[in-house]
Amino acid sequence: MNSNDKKVLEVKNLTVTYESEGSVVEAVNGINLDLTARKTVGLVGETGAGKTTTALSLLGLVQKPQGHVKNGKIIINGKNILEMTEKELENIRGKEIAMIFQDPMTALNPVMTVGDQIAESIVKHEKVKYEEAFAKASELLETVGIDKARAKEYPHQFSGGMRQRVVIAIALACRPGILIADEPTTALDVTIQAQVLDMMKKLKDEYETSMIMITHDLGVVAEICDEVAVMYAGHILEYGVLEDIFNRTKHPYTEGLFNSIPDINDDKIRLVPIDGGMPDPSNLPKGCVFHPRCPYADEKCKTEKPELKNISETHQVACIAYDRPGFSLGRSNS
């Protein structure tokens, strides 16, 4: 293990719940996640799988009083942030770990100039004067492809793509070691998506940042990620390097995800959507959380909760169907 393989972020057995008026929503259920320096881990799943909650808990931003981080450890650069005081957390946010939010239309404060919104972070963490921070903020705007003269403008004067660049500039302002990108391109036009993604990739390499990319878009994953965790109903069902997930798919849910995207080279294959919808998070199914929608499920799947098990050095899957002799997915047969 050389120094480049240093783990900058370790999530161990993280459980997050939201409680309101008697009902308990289990948003994240005991997940484990490792992020190696300068790598990108993709967190993939449908809306409501618990991806954003996971991301927020990494910054200690799970909304109280409803949200509770019940269990586990989140270790950033060797320190467990769940044991930190609010003050210590504030010093880490934006400095060691930063986040790019999903919707650029709502993520920026409408009554502050974009330059101020970037400079704020620099003033806080680098203890410099406001003028200096604002100059730095202007430079950053230039870096994300916006004319620095526009630092004095307000968010409503920018297009959606431009605003997302501003959001990215805010996140990168203090060169954080870890960057969490929560569906950074979902709200953008397709043409803009590619530009923004390219820029993020470039900056990430330039700044030597490690990244967690949250997305439901497998195309984005293929383009930018080194490792992938497939998440469903607060559980990680499959975890591996990019090739494992794409070429050696093991979990029925992952297979379902792939079957739901159209194949541009073969329009004869019909799309196979996954049956049903996300389970009610306040009343998760017993056994495997995916069994009600799984085409391979049997009686055992309804009662026995699968553990994430290594099937190769890099690849883990949580599916007890592999206990059956000779079991394999339709996708790996074709």
Place this chain on the structure above:
Amino acid sequence: MLKAGNEMQAKTMNIKTRKTTMAGDSTSLQRSKASEVWLQFRKNKGAVVALILLILIVLVALFSDIIWDYKDDVIKQNISEKLQGPSLAHPFGTDHVGRDMVARVGYGTRYSLSIALASVVIAVIAGGILGAIAGYFGGWIENIIMRLTDIFTMIPSALMAIGIIVIIGIKTSNLVIALGITNIPVFTRITRASVMTVRNCEYIEASRAIGASELYILFVHALPNSMSQIFVQATLAVGNCIIAASSLSFIGVGVPVPTPEWGALLSMGRSYIQSAPYLTLFPGLAIFVTVMLINTVGDGLRDALDPKLKQ
């Protein structure tokens, strides 16, 4: 409008029957909505208690002439018992000419409530008609009405009411008219807004398509839609009018003496704040409590009509 009316008459009976069923549906719909609102309202314990207390106050107002004799209890002077502090015989004390304050404040309920209620009725009717006309016809009619409404709201209501009373004279009925006029703009705005939103709805189109007259559409479809909002606003306006009426009486341009309106009672008691503070305390308390109950009921109503708004 006339043309549409003629067209309607030219249609067959068939349409008329359809129209009646439509109207029937809308009333049953309203009834079920009313009971739903009541169910929502009942959940708010504070509002229910306020409603019960308010009903008691209204009963006092309704039966004050039975409870007290106006000549003997309310206006007859009895100098030998003047300025007595609160006691068992006179729980609110007696005023500077020896009249029992319980009787005066109690009888005042009738004046204060009816003045406020009548003003709001005037305002709702006038404002409703103006707003409906503005919202429905649009164009220059709307422009004139809304501009005037804007200008009206710019003059502080107390000042406008004073001005009107100066012109038409100090009389209880004139006080009602003045307060009514000052409250018109609120209801003009509400009615106009809801008529405008309804104006272009599909069911209005549908009803026009089957030949309903414009007036019919206005009264059967557009206005009922704004009813709930108007009702809530009217409730709150009654509270404000009680305060406004008593303010005007307090400064001497409201009801003529010796009417036992609450503001007038307060105005009189003001000369005795050192020797007989209870003379200002109880009438003021009567205004304050009544208005607070009305506001609580009004708020409860609003929440019940639109539970989503509640935070």
Place this chain on the structure above:
Amino acid sequence: MIRYIIRRMLWVIPTVLVVSFLVYVAMDLTPGDPANAVLGDVATDEQYNQVREEMGLNDPIVVRYFRYVVNAVQGDLGTTLYGKRSVWDEVMSRLPYTIYLTLASIVVAVIFSLPLGILAGIRQNTWIDTLASVFSFVGMAIPNFWLGILLIMAFSVHLGWLPSMGVHGFKSIILPAITVGTGLTASLTRTVRAAMLDVIRQDYLRTARAKGLSNRVVILKHALKNAMIPIVTIIGTNMAGLLAGAMVTETVFSWPGIGYLTIKSVLGGDYNLVTGCIIITAVLMSLILLLIDVIYGFVDPRIKAQYVEGR
């Protein structure tokens, strides 16, 4: 921006013209004849007609109004009925006191409502939230003049801390400002709370937190700046009510402002003075509303942008 303000100021002119015309015509309809007032009851018809002619009272109302406006622009609003002083001077000497009282009550309202509303908003359903809602209920239902009397009873009569009437330095403004400001404090507290509840759920607050900003900075800088928009709106819509409240309160505290003057002139039947008071109040109101529009531009850059584009 400056062009917008100028354009907006030009709008004040027609508004004031309409208001003043209505007031002028209305006052003309009032019983009471200026010529009679000048001559007294003993005068021949000939004398009477001569005086009417001299005073220009026989001209058509539009002509008289036009003359009034021309004079008004030059600072001449006629003379008072009694003592023949200049109405303009009389009103202008009172104006600063009313502005002082109004501003002081806004300051009182902001000082109390901002912290209370913010705390109630960010600590929803705690004791402070309950306190805020009880306070705003009480504040909205309490009649101005009664509150004034209660404050006088407590702080002037009983404790002897503060003066109960007139203007004697800073201490004099405290009770009147609290009296006038209470209503605004109540509605502002509600508004601030609701605005906070709304803003606090916005994504951009999460962005601010993710930068590592402390809770205090997030609330006081990011949230409050956004909440200012509805707060300014509410101050604007409450201005007319605030001025009305000031009028009544001025009489309670014998505060030498326009309200007190208006009511004195109404009760004294001095119609020239009444007309002058109402018109100047309307001008004051338009200027305040203009000021609030301008403040909007500073609070919300999106609105400022509209001003600039919409030249």
